[in-house]
Amino acid sequence: MVIELHQLTAALYLAASLTTFVGLALPSSPLGRAAIWLLAAAAIGHGLAFAQLHALVPPPPLTDLPLAVSLMAWLAVLFVLGLVLLRRRRLESLAGLVAALAFVGVFYASLSLRRTVEGGSEPVGGWPHLHVILASAGIALLGVAGLAGLLFLAEDRRLRAKRRLEWVRGLPSLEALDRVNLLALALGFPLLTFGVVAGMLWTEDMTGRLWAGGAHATWSALAWAIYLALAVARFGVGWRGREAAASAAAGFAFLLFAVIGVGIAA
């Protein structure tokens, strides 16, 4: 049932994403609103799937990479749903992109879920869970910043080239995308930082040292340092617009590689 619920969630994310883009192509149809309801339904299903996992004895640990990826997807969806429902600033296309990525993440998690559920697992302590929850939340928000950056770059390019789109009214404004980028970085970077600190405390708990080295720790520290530089550029130097969008997109690509890519390779 846990696996089926995850699969159903993945299907709902895919449906929400496809409905969003069809809705953008048909601006006068009610599909845009339907897509948001589908995304909300998927997020509720996703939450129920996590509740069911937690009810298992023993519950599978969030340190398992597929589960952590699924958690990131869920948190990103909750953040973007909050933005759409609270701000109502034509952010549906961003929600559609997040839904597409959430589908990939949850589908990937559901493929290895049987092994995780049936294989049983050793219980883990509080630091590992805190590390995964905080870091996942940070990565999820920085992911939304990266997607907002990508959308900004595409829109900026189109506006400069004076290309017209029939469905352009459905796309968010550059200013709205820049603000989402700013907000996601402002919330995501501290969460990532707390996640890194929790990871170091977990390492100290296990090895007696704050820094144990290894590929995951090294690449993650490098990604954190890059985001520190981005935060300084954004909040200190005053980067905005194209350069802020490009750096958010590039930063997220590096973060994905450092955390998930290196994790899969390991």
Add this chain to the structure above:
Amino acid sequence: MRVVLAGMNHRTAPLEVRERFAVDDPEPWLAKLVAGEEIDEAVLLSTCNRVEVVAITRRPDAARHRLRSFFARELGRGEPLPERHATQSVLYEHTDTDAVRHLFRVASSIDSMVVGEPQILGQVKEAHRAAVGAGASGPVLSRLFASAFAAAKRVRSETRIAARPVSVARVAVDLARQIFETFEDKRALLVGAGEMIEAALEALRGAGLSGVSVANRTPAHADELARRFGASAHGLDELPGLLAGADVVLTCIAAERPPLGVVLFEEALRARRRRPIFAIDIGVPRNIDPEVNALDGVYLYDLDDLGGVAEANAEERRRETVRAEAIVQEEVERFDGWLSALQAVPTIRRLRARAEAVRQAELEKAAARLGLEGETRSGVEALTRAIVNKLLHAPVSRLRERAERDEGLAYLEAARVLFALDDPTAPGAEADLLDGSKGGGEEPGSSGGE
């Protein structure tokens, strides 16, 4: 009399070409045009999207040649055009009915870049006023333009072409929504104080912009506009400071070289911590250096760019355009009828002259033979004049009537043959000399035509 029209518009010539031909004061150019033998009357229409000359001539081939040379050698400021935009490739020509139809479509805003926009009619009226002022518009052009205004008025009142006009200002507001999340905290800077700026001011105020500044070369004009719309008025010397505070910039002033360059925008971006600027340049020649569009944080649209965007929303107006075209066609036919009747005037004049000559000759003979004098002669003279007038009344009326229809030329031809009006030896043939005179003469309808 023939109607000849030559010119270029947004479809045939890009902005970089049109701006070289743009004319601020048409009067000296019109004086040059009508000084020659080729053109009798002329109006020069120069707007942001078109430069056209409408001419009345008796020698259409010579007039076309003169207009080609006028565009190629005189109006283009002597600067060579890029190879791909040679004058002959951007220039179009229309004659007679086609020229009339083109003018009516222009005045009715069917031919505009933004179909249904209201400014063009005022610009056409202004062009005709300038021609009257320069003494270049005579009775035929005056009638032609009066008909064009009537057509435009009918199109506006009988179709929905202007019910939802997508003006340049509205397109600009739509584009601004793609850049800005909200207008509540945004300021606009309008450079200029003409009709386009006024329309833009109205649209921007309607969109909810928090503050608007108007800068103009003549601050008094800016002041008048600003007072009406609750904006602030400034001179052009305040542009650097105003630009730093403006999120939306709209320019439309007459200037040989762009007064807003890259350096000015770079300084403004620095001052506003790189917050974006949406700049709309509807000036011809352009008011903002096109290189500004490459700056990070500035989105620059000129008239051609806005036209492309306006096309995207033009489907509804395209349907209305079909109805507008039908109205234009009716008005074109009405004007053609009037013009054809004008062609009937020389025939009628010859017919009357012939009859009068015959009457005079016969009266002289009879007077000599019968010794008519004094009251008797006056009585006979009145009698013969009454007979001639009564005999001619029906054919002259029919000629006037039929000349306005398709078969008009056949009737005129028949009259010329039946009464031998083209025979130079016939009595009254000297009236032919009057046909070639400029203007004057009998106006069709002056004795009951329309």
